[in-house]
Each structure stands twice: as structure tokens, then as C-alpha cells.
Amino acid sequence: MAFSAAVLALDPQAEVTRIAAAIRTQLQSLRRRGIVLGLSGGIDSSVTAALAVEAVGAKRVFGLFMPEADSDPESLSLGELLATQLGIESVQQDVAPALAALGCYQLRNAAVGAVIPEFAADWKFKVVAPGSDHQGLSFLSVVARSPTGLEVRRRLPFAVYLEIIAATNYKQRVRKMVEYMHADRLNYAVAGTPNRLEYDQGFFVKQGDGAADLKPIAHLYKTQVYQLAQWLDIPAPIRSRAPTTDTYSLPQGQDEFYFGLPYDKLDLCLFGRNHGVAAREVASAAGLTEEQVLRAYADIDAKRASTRYGHLAPLLVEEIADVG
């Protein structure tokens, strides 16, 4: 049988039952009484929240909305829509003052100004990867737009790239700090919300959104997350929203920043890579050329290598057998 997107089809009811059972077992093991998670108005956190409710009931799930200065207002409104539908307790914690106090915005703007001297605080910007047609090594560029619509694009030198990423990572790390405050207060565990693409390809901030006690959908391809979303009756505006980083002041898709391909095509490439499927078969199913799939395979390997650090626990000089 020809390779097709059907390989990613799952039985939503059976998968929800399996994940809910795993969450209950994990909470027993962690000796925590419920789940805290950040709600971004995106598909992954929404499905994770609904799975948590399936596992332990709405009374044991606590949601956090954590907007900051660059957040799309839709993220908050969709998060609230979900929390209301699920009937879970939730609070809003604006993290912009904490980020400003830490220098997040100032450091980041100064770094952008190092490559675009005319950049000012009233400009908007985003960081983008080369498109899927780029045949070389990966690099990032900053795209900045003035209030009058002037757009400037510059490749990021290594040191500036590090400055921007480091300052921006404050966002995910401050949010995680808030999540753990509530987890400690409630004696709950923190759920992380990466899907398989994000988890496998290291699309997370170490000790930021990468930190969690459990990650209930990390084994699911993004297409499968959407299948569960439909079965779990996640509100339609969340299911139809394009995946966004919601991190920079200009709108930015995840494929533009990191993945290079839309999620449905990359799902097939990742599945193909994981199962030894020939590139030409994946190309036919994904509507790509064989060459694009081969580049995607190489990029999957390169991202796994360069983000291995993000998955690693602290390294010890010798094993300490009595803990863990």
C-alpha cells in the first residue's frame, strides 16, 4: 500500500483513554494531586488541558494565562474560552512587568539595533529561518518593520543571535517560574505541552517551556494532536488558528521561525525519517519534491544534534545510585 497521511490516523477515544490513564499513574508516582499548565490559546496547551480534565477532573486542573508585551490579544481570549468550556479554575498573570524588570525587552532591542541601527522601540520585528528551498546550512535573520512600513532584513551574526535568543528566552523561563509557584502552592504537577515535532526537534527553551513534570502529548505528531482536538471538542477558533510562536512583535509562524515546512508536511517527513520510508514515497504523500524531503531528513538530523543539549539532565562526574 502506498505511503500516505493515513499512517498518522489514530483512534481518538482509545488514545485519550490511554493518555488519561498515564497521567493518573504519573501523578501517583509524583505524589501530586492535580495539574498546573499555561494556556496559550494554541492547540497543544488546549488539548493537554482537556486531557488533564479527562484524567483527573476539572477541579484538579489549574490554568494560567501569562501575556506579555508582545503577546497577541487573541492568545488570552482563546485561552479564556477554553478554560470556560472545560470549567477549570484559572488566573491571569501578566509577566510583562517581570520581564521589563529583568531587562528582557531592553536587551533584545539593543541586540536588534546592533544589526539594524535605525531600529527603535516603536518598530516591530521577528526572527526568521531561511525557507525550505534554502539548500545550505541553517541561519537566522531578523526582519524589522518601522511604524511607516519600512521593512529591513539582516542575517544575524552569531553573537547577536545569542543575545536575542537569550533575552527572549526570559519569556518562557519567567512563565515556567509562575507555573511552578502555583504547582507548589496547590501541590500539583506542571504539565508541559510539546507535541512530537517540538519535542523531537528541540523546539523549546531549556528550563523554560521545556521544563515540566509530565508531557502528555510529546509522543503525538501535530496532525494527531488535531485529531484529538476534534474528538475533545476543543473550540473551533483554537483548532483553526495557525501555529504561532507568539513571541516576537511581528506575527510569526512556527514554520517560518524554526521548522521550515508546514506541520502537516513535516509530520510526514518526521514519520518517514523515523520509519525508514523512502524520500520519494514521502514526497508523493506530502506534496513535496524528493529533494525537499531529503533536505527535511537532513534538517531533522541536524536539529536533533544541535538541540540534544536541551533534553539533557545535569551531567554528573559519576552516577549516584541512591537517588532518582
Added chain:
Amino acid sequence: MKTDAEIRDTIRKFVIENFLMGDGSAMPADDQSFLETGTIDSIGALELVEFLEGALGIQVKDTDLVRDNLDSVDNLARFVGRRLVGG
């Protein structure tokens, strides 16, 4: 003008000091891929570009960012040599 041997020596020293924490025994052979031997990753490649632009004074364009130019001592020496003679 640097000779090919001097260019290679400069590149090797940079890779050993910067990516291998001074461990010259881990330095790949000149024709071996930095990426495939795990010597550098894609982020390290950006660092390599900064070294080329800073220490060697070479302008690196987006289209130059390919393995044929950057992914071994041999490839780097050829690329740098071409650029130093204005190619």
C-alpha cells in the same frame, strides 16, 4: 597574503580552541566533515562564520552558507583561499 598552510593552521587552531576545548586529539582529519563527526553543529557553523568574517576578514554571503564551503578544513581552506584572491 596567507598561504594555504597558514590558512589551514589558523582554522585548525580555531576549531581546537573553540569547539574541542583545547583537545587536539579530537580534531578530525582535514577531509572529514565537522557536522558528521559531531565536531560542530548548525549553531557552531554560525560561530565559524563569525570567525571567518572577524579573524580572516572575509565577507560571507547567505548563499555561501553551504557544506561545500564550511564543513571541513579542506572545504574551508578552499573557500577562504578563493575569497582571499577575490573569487
